[in-house]
Structures are given as structure tokens and as C-alpha cells.
Amino acid sequence: MQHRSLFEPTSLGAITLKNRIVMPPLTRQRSGQPGDVATPLMASYYQQRASAGLIISEGTQIEPRGQGYAWTPGIYNQRQIDGWRTVTDAVHAAGGVIFAQLWHVGRVSHHALQPDQAAPVAPSPIAADKAKAFIETAPGSGTLVQPSMPRQLSVEEIKALVELYAQAARNALSAGFDGVEIHAANGYLVNQFISTHANQRTDEYGGSLANRLRFLREVVQAMSAVVGPQRVGVRFSPLFSSTDEDRVYIGFVEEDPHQTYIEAIRVLEEQGIGYLSIAEADWANAPDLPEAFRREVRDTFSGRILYAGLYTAERAARLVESGLADLVAFGRPFVANPDLPQRIAQGWPLNPLNAEGLYGGGVQGFTDYPRYSPASQVG
Template sequence: MTRSLFQSLDLGSTTMPNRIAMSPMTRARTTQPGDVPNELMAEYYAQRASAGLIISEATQISQQGQGYSFTPGIFSPAHIEGWKLVTNAVHKKDGRIFLQLWHVGRMSHESFHPDGKPVAPSALSPDAQVWIVDPKTEKGNMVDCPLPRALEKSEIAHIVNDFRQAAANAIAAGFDGVEIHGANGYLIDQFLRRSSNHRTDEYGGSQENRIRFLVEVAEAVAAEIGAERTGIRLSPYITQRNMADDEIIDVILKSAKELNRIGLTYIHLSEADWDDAPTVPDQFRHDLRALYSGKIIVAGKYTKERGDQIIVEGLADIIAYGRPFIANPDLPHRFYNDLPLADFDGGTLFGGTDKGYSDYPSWKQAS
């Protein structure tokens, strides 16, 4: 067994002491009203600062971009000040943290939109649900997404600018960089796929047109904060939420070529983590390497051993872990010393208090 996971790595302007990243995970613990990051979140992230890189939970770039209750924003002064609590706490523990920039598109709820309609490339239902807190009962439940409205062409440039401004706000809040969320059926992903994009203007139709929005967002963010501080998440083999499209692999590879031109520091592949998830072919990984010279992060159902192996094979540079980091705040320590992992409580993922959030002990504390 090699120790590839514990080698240092230069990621743009950030030096990682190991190749273990904390994957972005929605936890819905913000202060209300306003969806403002808080001290509890600062404690949670600081506990996990031994990761080579923390990628924050998805964070809406605008009110229009929100799709779930209690998720954080990065578009108001209060958001910036709240996130400073988090970045300061992580940096005091010698950690590194990127903010994930998020616009959910049609994966939203009427309560977040004045006209009750989320926006999307086209007025097509995702046939999916989002987690919404009922203001009367103060309890959260998964509820159906309404039919969205198609974005006017003039609105697209405003959303590109929202991504740019959100990136600037993230740096003002002390983040080391940002990750653009272009995966998992959210707005950028919706533009990429024929199953969710039926537009007839220059943002729809051909593959080149469907990647246009992604490219414009990447260019705007990189121009604002530097390509060396900008990554992106993509999900070529995830098809839930009415997103199946047999052209998506070609589209992702064309996108990778453009992202290489722009100089983004990494591509983060979101791979499914359920038992019967589709296998990502090695050929795709080799094709991606041939087109993209930046770093590659992979996240899915990776064990320590499988993560180490894919780094040795040269098919990835960094392994991102999600659920294992929830219950094991000192995950790199446990991996390095071959210690058993604690299980997480799935019932406490969204919303709540410190229970199932910041109360998981480190190995030292548990011992």
C-alpha cells in the first residue's frame, strides 16, 4: 500500500499537505432570517481543517439561485461577515477552504421566487424534490419542485455577473478560492444537457451552444479572482432529476478543453456514491487527462485504498470524501493510522443543532 493520499500538492495558489479533500455537503445550519453563516458552522469546518482542502457546502450566488431552506448565501454583507467566521476558524487550524458557488436553476421551490417560478434554460420539470422548512411547523420535508420558467436571454448575462460578484465576495470573506457548481442537475448542468435545455438561441441546440453558459461563467470568475483560485464541479455520469443525455460525455469533454484554455486549477468529478451507481470508465478518465492539464478531483464511493489506487494510476490527483468526513472530523488522521471509521447519522443531515453536525468526536476525544 502506497501513501499517495498523504503527499503534498500545489493546487494553483494553494498548497495542500495531503490529497484528501472534504467534499461539499449541504447541511442547512445557517442563522435565520437571511441564511447567514454562523459560529456553529465555523466550529464544524474548523474541526475538519486537517483536510488537504475543504470545499464548502453549496452556497447560493443570489436569492434567485436558492433551492433549499437554510442554505447559505454569498451575496450580502451579512453573508460575507458570517463566512469570515468560518474562514478565520479554518485558517487558525492551518486549513484551506474553497467556497462552492451555486445556482440551483429549476431545482428550487416557489417560496424563493416572487412569481413562484424557479428559472431554467427551458420550462421543463426536473421531476425532483428539494428540502423545505414549513414556517408554521418549523420542520423540514422533501417537497416537489414546481415547473420552472425559461430564462430570457437578457437574464443570462445577469446570472453570469452574479457568479462573478459571488466569487469576489468569497475572496473578501477570506476563502482561498472558489468552486463553480456545474454538476448534479443544477443550473449550469441544465444548460449542458438536451434533456433540460430545449433553447433555440445561442445557448441551446448544438453542443457548442450548450456549453456557452458554463464557459462564460468560468471566464467571468477566473477574470475576477484568478484562474489559479478557481475550480469547477461536473457530473458526467449522474443522470437523476431528468438529466439523462447520451451526448453528455462529449459535452463534458468539450467543456474540459475550454476550461483548460481558461486555465481553471481543477475539475472536480462528482461520481455517484450509491451501491448500484454507474461505473466511470477508465477511457473517460484518460480522455479527460488528454484534454485538461489542471488537477482532477474525484468524489464518490471511494475508500482509502481505492482513492490511493486511482492517484497511483494517474487518473486523479485528489480524492474528496463526503459522508466519511461528517462522522470523522479527523479523517486524514484515521486514514493515516488505519483507524476504524465512525458511522454518520443520516437523519441529521439537513437542519438542526450541533447534534449530528459538530458533536462527532475525533479519535483522540473518543478514546
Template sequence: MSTSLFQPITLGNLTLKKRIVMPPMTRSRASQPGDVANDLMATYYAQRASAGLIVSEGTQISPMGKGYAWTPGIYSPAQIAGWQKVTAAVHREGGAIFAQLWHVGRVTHPDNIGGHQPISASAVKAENVKVFVDNGTDAPGFVDVVEPRAMTKADITQVIAEYRQAALNAIEAGFDGIELHAANGYLVNQFIDSESNHRTDEYGGSLENRLRFLDEVVGALVDAIGAERVGVRLAPFTTLNGTVDADPETTYTAAAALLNRHRIVYLHIAEVDWDDAPETPVTFKQAVREVFDGVLIYAGRYFTPRDQAAKANTAIEQGMADMIGFGRPFVANPDLPARLQHGYPMADHDPTTLFGGGEKGLIDYPVYGESASQ
């Protein structure tokens, strides 16, 4: 029995029945052309609506924000209508869902963005990073990213406006709120981290300057839809997609304090989750708890087959976290909360079906006790 995870919690204007989060996971099933959320995706999310909160896969805020083939957007009328199918399906099942707003910055290829050169904080290529493009088959074709161009002041103003409009679009699409993707080496992260931001204007150099883009984007989101419907995801200690910070504890404690001033409803921290990765320093978690008053969500290595969610419960009981995200376990276990609550065995996902394709590996995983044929 995983007790702490099954206590209710208030999240802005929402009362959630449990503290289990399904975090954003790219699945690349959007309809083409147009990168439109569809009935298949609606079924997928509705199957998992027993989570306390679902955060959608990243949905790009503009054509230039797209990093990977077949990922959904949230900037066109058709895309809004597609997401309305998803949110309606989740709400029918009693769930709550936030949209993750995504701009990849330099983590893309011209084939994914209409032949344009990607944009970033600085003209610095992400080394040893690949993205996938539509190569005319059902299997993604992986290619190296290219060197981006540094964003001008006009670019920055435009992208902030795109974030603001995307938040409004998300509410029109029926989402309960939005999560700003400021993690995993994507655009906002490219401004924050010292090694990817070489700017010499007010958006680069000092820590205050490197956090300015985050500050202005969040300010626009809060102004558009209200702080009670805005969450932010950070990844302080990962080096995904080539972003590295020289002093992540200092940088991300300052980021948490900045976000607290905006009174956002939650801060979602992605921890490093490969098998032999170091633990997030307890000193950092304590510092974040001290400076951030909203709901704290942590995700990454909070489930093991042997101990199941023991680590997650401990994190909540110790006050380090308020909610816990379980990513990959949700892929093959649509009824993950029930399995955690009752100690049922977990199914393993098929890694070959994570990205692209159709129903297989997306909506054909059964709930516990139900045969796959049913």
C-alpha cells in the same frame, strides 16, 4: 498507511499538505433570517481543517439561486461577514477552503425564492424531484419542484454578473478560491445536458451552444479573481435532479477541454456513488486526463470499511486523479485524514441529522480515541 493521499500538491498559489478533499455537502444550518453562515458552521469546518482542501457546502449567489431551506448565501454583507468567521476558523487550524458557488435554477420551489417562478435553461420541469422548505418546524418539509421559466438573454447576463460578484464576495470573505457548481442537475448543468436544454438560440442545440453558458460563467469568474483561484465541479454520469445527457462522454470531455482553455486550477468530477452504480468508464477518465492540464479531483465511492482508501491511492498512483474527495465519511469523522493514515476505525453518521437542526450530528462527532462526552 495511505501513502499517495499524504503527498503534498500545489494548487495554484497554495501548497497543500495532502491530497484529501472534503467535498461540498449541504448541511442546512445557516442562521435565519438572511441565510447567514454562523459560529456553528465555523466550528464544523474548523474541526475538519486537516483535509488538504475543504470545499464549502453550496452557497447561493442570489436569492433566486436558493434551492433548499436554511442553506447559506454569499450575496449580502451579512453573509460575507458570516463566511469570514468560517474561513478565519479554518485558516487558524492550518486549512485551505474554497467556496462552492451555487445557483439551483429549476431545482427549487417558490417558497424558497420569495414566491417567484424558478428560472432555467428551458421551461422544462424536473420530474420526480423534491426540495425542502421551511415549514415552521426544525424538520424540513419536502415539496415537489415546479415548472421553471426559460431564461431570457437579460436573465443570462444578470446571472453571469451574479456569479462574478459572488466570486469577489468569496475572496472578501477570506476564501482561498471558489468552485463553480456545474453538477448535480443545478443551473449550469441544466444548460449543459441535452435533455434539460431545449433552447433554439446560441445557448441550445449543438454541444458548443450548450456549453456556452458554462464558458461565459467561467470566463467571468477567471476575470474577477484569477484562474488560479477557480475550480469547477462536473457530474458527467449522474442523473441527479432530472438532468440527463444523450452522450455524456462526448459532452463532458468537451467541457473539460473548454475548462482547460480557461486554465482553471482544478476540475472536480463527482462520480455516481450509490452502491450498485456503474463505474465511470476508464476511457472517459483517460480522455479527461489528456485534455485537462490542471489538478483533477474525483469524488464518489473512494472509501470502503474493508479497504478504506485503497481505491483512492490507486487512482492517484495510476495518474487518473491528483486529489480525492471523501464526502459522507467526513460527516462523522472530523479527523478523517488521521483515521485513513493510521487505519483507525470509522464512525457512522446519523442520517436523520444531515439537514437542519443544530449541534447534534454536525459538531458533536468526536475524533478517534476521544469519548463523545468530551
């Protein structure tokens, strides 16, 4: 077996993961319309990949205002819960474990996606000028647009949003998910509260780092009370420098990213959550995470640590063997290879990615990738 360390079972609270290979959240924009409902086709897609130690669903909006891209699924009404139940049943039938990534895009939206064409909501009325939203322009087709100027949330609305996260966690349990992940990365709502670039409030949710972390803390507490802290994960995307200004929105480059995220991780440690997911920059010439940061993450957080980025099986195995990571996620390789763990274990070649099939559409580039067959390699 290749890269044995990736195939050692590990625990996530009371859940046993059969290997260290994770399928991370991957937006595919194939929810059923109208209504943004998970479909049987999505169930097939996730079931095909159930050999992962852990599957984390694509980002799933917790309320209608949380949507920034057409055709992404929700989990805030009964039809959506029932749709996701089809997915979780399929994954469990194949022996898999699946968490729901709960998502609110905040300011990274457009009024065309908002109820009553309203402005998106955010910590402060600051436009997401480095990001793009995606709106439907005709059935089955759409375009990238500049996000609309957001309006500032009131304190009362922030408290209500915390409860919406808790309700989404209840809905995830009703839909059969094994746990939940809070999307606190990539410049979306929770990340907006953390960052001085998007949060210029002067009340208890802004100003000092402790105040900017308050929303994260309250959301983690509320969701942990619903599902249990060991069934909660949180995803961050710390950036330490940027060589590509158009990518700054993927995470905010803070004045002191080390301190910002170590303090955020201390919040998670205090709550006793199950895992921390760190999404590394994944474009050409992207900055690496400093080794000192990785080591302090390990020293600060006692739960499972998951890294995602441009990992090969070799790099992933080395990271697990170093003790700095417990789990490693493979994004696009899992899109193109439903049997990715088996391919890694056997040293089999990987399918090429169909980039045109990544977002929107149907079967093509979604559920039509073949499993490895020696016969297909002949000639």
C-alpha cells in the same frame, strides 16, 4: 503511515495543499435564520475538519433565486459575507485551505423559496420532475416538495446571471475564501444549460453542444477574471447509464456523455482553471465511470483532477498512484470523522454516521463527532 500517496503535498496554483484528501461540498442546512447566514457553529464544524488538504464549502447560493432548499447559506449580501468570514478565519487559524462552492439551483426550486413567490428560472420551461426541493413549513421543520414549473430566462437575464456569478466570486474573496468552485453538476443551473434534457433553447445558448456550453464558458471566464483562473474549480457529475430512474436528476444521462463532458472539460482547459472535480454516482448499483473516459479526462485537462464518490482510502490511493487523479474527496466519512486524514494515516477505525443528523438541526450529528482516542476503543 497508511496510503502514503494520499499524504504527498501538491500545488493548486500558488497554494500548497498538505495532502490529497479533500472535504467535498456537503449540504448540511444549518445556516442562521432569518437571512441564510453562516454561523459560529458552522465555523466550528469546518475548523474541526481543517486537516483536509482542501475544504470545499457546502453549496452557497449566489442570489435569492438560486435557493432550492431551506436553510442553505447564501453569499450575496454583507451579512452573509461577514458570516462566512467567521468560517474562513476559523479554518485558516487551524492551517486549512477553503474554497467556496458557488451554487444556483435553477429549476430545482419551489415558488415558496423564490422572491415574491415567483417561478424558478431555467434555460427552458421544463419541470424538474425527477428532483425535489425542500421548503420550510414551520420554524425548524420542513418537507420535500415537487419543484415548481420554471420560466425561461431571457438572453439579457442570462448575461445578468453571469455577472451575479462574478459578484459572488468577489464576495467570496471578501469573505476570506482561498478560491471558488462553480457547481456545474447534479442537475442544477449550469448543468441545465449543458443538458438537452433541460435546455431546448434555439438561441445562442441552446441547440448545438457549443451553444449549450456557452453559459459555462462565460461563467468560468467571468469568475476567473475576479479571482484568477488557478483559484477556480468546476464540478461536473457525468452519468453514463442509470439503473435508478429516481436518481437521473443527480446528473443528466446524455445521448453521448463522453463527448459532452470531454468538450466541457476542453472549455475548462482553455480557460486554464486550477482544478476539475468529478462527482461520481454514489448510490447502490451506480454505474462506474468508464476507464476510457477517465484516461481522456487526464489527457484533456492539465490542472488538478479531483474525484468524489464511494471511495475507500485504498481505492483513493490506487487512483492517485495511477496518475488519473491528483485529489480524492470523502463526503460522508468526513461528516462523521473530523480527523479523517489522521484516521486514514494511522489505519484507525471510523466513526459510524448519524444519518438523522445530516440535514438541519444543531450540534447533534454536526460538531459532536469525536476524534479518535485509543481509550475509547478499550473494551
